[in-house]
Amino acid sequence: MKCFYVLLESIYFLIHIKTKLKYYDLHIQPSDLNELERTVSFAKNFGFEGICLAYPVGREFKKFTDEIGKLSAGIEIFIGGILNGSGDARKESRKVLKDADIVLVDTCENNNAPKTWEVDVLCRPEHSARRDFMDQKDSGIDHVMAKLMAERCIGMEINFADILNSSGVKRAMIMGRMRQNVHLARKYDAPVIITSNARNQWEMRAPGELVAIGKALGMTDREAKNALSKNPRKIIKKADDRKNPDVIMRGLEVVKWGQLKPCEKRMWGWY
Numbered sequence: 001m002k003c004f005y006v007l008l009e010s011i012y013f014l015i016h017i018k019t020k021l022k023y024y025d026l027h028i029q030p031s032d033l034n035e036l037e038r039t040v041s042f043a044k045n046f047g048f049e050g051i052c053l054a055y056p057v058g059r060e061f062k063k064f065t066d067e068i069g070k071l072s073a074g075i076e077i078f079i080g081g082i083l084n085g086s087g088d089a090r091k092e093s094r095k096v097l098k099d100a101d102i103v104l105v106d107t108c109e110n111n112n113a114p115k116t117w118e119v120d121v122l123c124r125p126e127h128s129a130r131r132d133f134m135d136q137k138d139s140g141i142d143h144v145m146a147k148l149m150a151e152r153c154i155g156m157e158i159n160f161a162d163i164l165n166s167s168g169v170k171r172a173m174i175m176g177r178m179r180q181n182v183h184l185a186r187k188y189d190a191p192v193i194i195t196s197n198a199r200n201q202w203e204m205r206a207p208g209e210l211v212a213i214g215k216a217l218g219m220t221d222r223e224a225k226n227a228l229s230k231n232p233r234k235i236i237k238k239a240d241d242r243k244n245p246d247v248i249m250r251g252l253e254v255v256k257w258g259q260l261k262p263c264e265k266r267m268w269g270w271y
Contacts, residue, residue, distance in 0.1 A: 021225055021228075021229040022049035022229055022233070023047060023049055023228045023229050024048060024050045024052075024076075024228065024232035024233065024236070025043065025048055025051045025052070025195055025196055025204075025210075025228075025232075026051070026052040026078070026080070026102065026121060026155065026193055026195055026232050026235065026236075027052060027054055027080065027104065027121065027123065027157060027193075027195035027197045028051050028053055028054065028195075028196060028198050028204070029055065029082070029197055029198070029199060030053060030055075030199065030200065031199040031200060032200065033063070033064060033067050035200060036053065036067055036068065036071060038201055039053070039198070039200070040071055040073040042201040042204050043204065044074055046205075046206045046207065047206065047207055048075060048207065049075060049076060050075050050078065050232075051076070051078070052077075052078040052080040052101070052102050053079060053080065054079075054080030054081070054102070054104055055080070055082060056082045056084070057081045057083055057092070057095075057100075061081065061099065062099065064079075065079055065099050065100070078101040078236065078239070079099065079100045079101045079102070080100060080102040080103070080104050080121075081096035081100035081102075081103055082104045082123070083105045083106065084105075084106055088112065089105055089112040089113040089118075089119055090115075090118060093105075093116060093118035093119055094118055094267075094268050097118060097242070097267045097268065101239050101243075102235065102239050103118055103119050104119075104122075104157075105119050105122055105123060106123040106124060107123070107124055107125075107127045113154075114145040114148040114154060115148055117152050117268070118267075119152070120153075120154060120155060120238065121154065121155040121235065122141075122154055122155065122156055123157045125140035125141050125156065125157070125181060126139050126140045126162075126174060126177035126178055126181065127140065137173075137176050137177050137180050139177035139178070139180040139181045139184070140177070140181070141156065141180075141184055143184065143187075143188065146184045146185060146187070146188040146190045147188050147190075149185075149188075149190040150189045150190040153191060153234055153235060153238050154190075154191070155191050155192070155235050156185050156190050156192045156193070157192075157193055157194075157195055158178055158181075158182070158193070158194045158195070158214065158217065159195055159197045160194065160195065160196050160197065160210060160213055161198065161199070161203060162174050162197070163175060163213065164203065175217060178217050179217050182219055182223075183218065186223070191231040191234055192214075192219075192226075192231060193227050193228070193231050193235070194211075194213060194214050194224070194227040194228055195210075196210065210224075210227075210228055211225055211227075211228060214228075242268075243267060245262050
């Protein structure tokens with residue numbers, strides 16, 4: 001019997017090696033552009049396969065993208081444009097796609113973001129809520145929004161920085177709303193991603209620590225790991241397909257072009 005258990009452990013170990021997960025942090029918002037190189041180095045040492053360096057869309061966004069273009073690292077680096085969510089999400093996100101890979105909407109104050117195909121991540125949805133109800137929490141996400149996010153592959157963010165930088169009753173309120181969003185995402189199969197939202201390298205966390213946060217919010221071990229691997233990979237694939245000239249629309253891809261080739265790739269309206 002002991003040999004049998006040893007054999008099972010060996011098989012599990014071999015399977016774990018073959019199916020080693022690749023982890024991604026899709027929301028790192030550096031406050032100092034001079035520290036980008038060090039931030040990327042920390043992410044690589046933590047074991048991340050790729051990261052998304054995000055910055056609010058504005059006058060300095062072009063400078064931010066130029067600085068990222070100078071980086072050389074052994075991991076995948078994606079450019080994220082952060083919208084404040086107060087304007088027209090569709091119109092603003094289409095402008096951002098010219099320079100950014102991933103579109104993030106922060107603290108959505110209306111329901112336009114989950115309806116917009118061009119949006120990739122809905123950041124901190126629990127902050128858009130006002131007051132909790134008597135029998136449930138107002139977590140900023142309802143069942144209609146969860147269905148739309150599942151259909152459009154929009155990531156529902158669990159922002160670790162909000163937990164890290166809060167305490168007491170406020171932290172309990174934020175975590176309670178996050179738990180409710182996790183339940184909604186599980187029910188309607190909406191993709192959940194766990195991010196650090198680190199402003200510097202000292203706020204960054206290893207994948208194992210972020211997985212532990214997911215478990216504390218009611219996720220299973222598989223769900224927590226998927227929130228750092230499988231679900232971010234879906235969003236990255238969505239962003240890649242958006243810029244791939246061979247992808248005409250969702251489910252329709254050109255295997256081989258003839259004499260007539262596309263002049264320019266449309267990054268929206270291809271769905």
